[in-house]
């Protein structure tokens with residue numbers, strides 16, 4: 001299975017092109033790092049690849065099929081700010097069940113305590129909340145995970161624990177991962193390939 005963006009172009013409103021003539025592909029089982037300067041368009045690219053935004057030129061396909069706005073979502077995006085990714089009016093049990101129904105062994109693997117399921121998002125720390133977002137993204141339909149600064153705001157131990165679990169799941173399920181990070185050590189340790197992103201065009 002292949003996640004593929006071809007000739008991608010995107011700009012906000014009538015502004016300058018943030019992404020221009022970009023070709024990018026990620027195979028199942030690959031862990032690809034994406035590194036580049038701040039503000040160069042990495043998050044914009046991540047949103048296109050996950051189907052959150054539609055490119056103005058080109059297309060994104062997963063195994064040859066265009067991404068759809070509803071139904072099965074094979075590409076999941078987890079970004080830096082979990083508090084912006086959850087509904088503040090839903091308890092965590094409802095949030096996690098939005099996508100699928102992980103069992104307690106799965107939640108345990110990500111360090112999620114049963115008791116947190118009854119809490120509201122604002123009753124959890126950023127790190128605790130991010131574990132839920134990671135769990136939610138790893139449903140059975142997921143083939144590709146895009147991790148956009150996914151553990152940047154977490155301490156080193158929590159970061160290592162979450163990545164250890166994610167890599168373990170990814171390996172068992174042959175997921176493809178695109179990891180956007182400003183941390184060279186994390187990229188070096190986990191990635192099988194690194195794209196040095198300059199923005200605009202070229203991998």
Ligand SMILES: Nc1ncnc2c1ncn2[C@@H]1O[C@H](COP(=O)(O)OP(=O)(O)OP(=O)(O)O)[C@@H](O)[C@H]1O
Pocket residue numbers: 012018036037038039040041042043044045
């Ligand atoms: N919703 C938006 N409307 C207008 N401009 C935007 C919007 N989102 C991002 N931008 C602009 O697009 C450019 C690329 O932003 P993006 O977040 O994709 O970069 P990035 O490489 O992920 O940055 P960082 O590494 O700092 O997270 C920036 O100049 C930013 O100001």
